[in-house]
Amino acid sequence: MEFFQVVAKRYSHKTAFDSEKKVAEEDLIKIVEAGMAAPSAGNSQSPEFIIINDESVIEELRKISDNVPLNTAPAFIAVLTRPRAREVLDIATECLIADLSASTVQMLLAATALGYCCGWVDGPFVPGDAQAKICEILSVPSDRMVLLVIPVGYPAEAGPRREKKPFEQRASWNQYEVEREAQE
Ligand SMILES: Cc1cc2nc3c(=O)[nH]c(=O)nc-3n(C[C@H](O)[C@H](O)[C@H](O)COP(=O)(O)O)c2cc1C
Numbered sequence: 001m002e003f004f005q006v007v008a009k010r011y012s013h014k015t016a017f018d019s020e021k022k023v024a025e026e027d028l029i030k031i032v033e034a035g036m037a038a039p040s041a042g043n044s045q046s047p048e049f050i051i052i053n054d055e056s057v058i059e060e061l062r063k064i065s066d067n068v069p070l071n072t073a074p075a076f077i078a079v080l081t082r083p084r085a086r087e088v089l090d091i092a093t094e095c096l097i098a099d100l101s102a103s104t105v106q107m108l109l110a111a112t113a114l115g116y117c118c119g120w121v122d123g124p125f126v127p128g129d130a131q132a133k134i135c136e137i138l139s140v141p142s143d144r145m146v147l148l149v150i151p152v153g154y155p156a157e158a159g160p161r162r163e164k165k166p167f168e169q170r171a172s173w174n175q176y177e178v179e180r181e182a183q184e
Pocket residue numbers: 010011012013014119120121122123124161162
């Protein structure tokens with residue numbers, strides 16, 4: 001698929017996945033390699049990844065939350081960073097979060113290019129019980145945390161696409177002339 005088609009096609013699939021349609025292991029590797037190829041501050045390559053496709057691990061994950069993609073996707077990629085990424089927002093922390101976002105976006109695009117649906121799920125894993133639980137399930141050491149999980153698979157039904165604002169409401173040329181919406 002041509003790059004700009006992939007960009008246009010990507011969306012966050014928030015309804016059910018088809019649990020029966022599995023994701024090929026080589027595709028999961030390709031997706032994670034796309035994440036590893038992302039830019040990172042000082043080439044730190046700080047994000048780490050856990051590919052989850054084992055039924056017994058997935059079953060445990062599903063106990064964490066009633067999130068629909070979490071409960072239906074046949075495979076996941078957990079994206080890990082350092083716990084400080086949620087403690088203080090200094091430059092180093094910003095870099096950790098930016099590194100992780102860059103890797104995540106490349107994986108979302110890679111999954112889309114391979115014909116899968118995917119999403120960005122971090123809501124259920126905020127620090128607290130659910131974070132502790134996922135770290136326990138995935139044997140994550142105490143100096144790492146799971147910031148988000150990417151569900152990957154085929155949709156059980158087509159999910160809704162979200163409208164993007166017109167170009168002029170988000171970008172301008174050479175000067176700040178973004179057309180803000182009235183309520184801002
Ligand atoms: C930082 C961040 C956190 C997000 N957390 C969640 C989440 O916890 N659950 C979820 O369903 N979607 C989550 N999303 C996906 C957004 O809801 C989605 O990207 C947005 O609504 C735009 O839709 P689109 O991705 O289909 O273009 C997150 C996205 C970002 C960038």
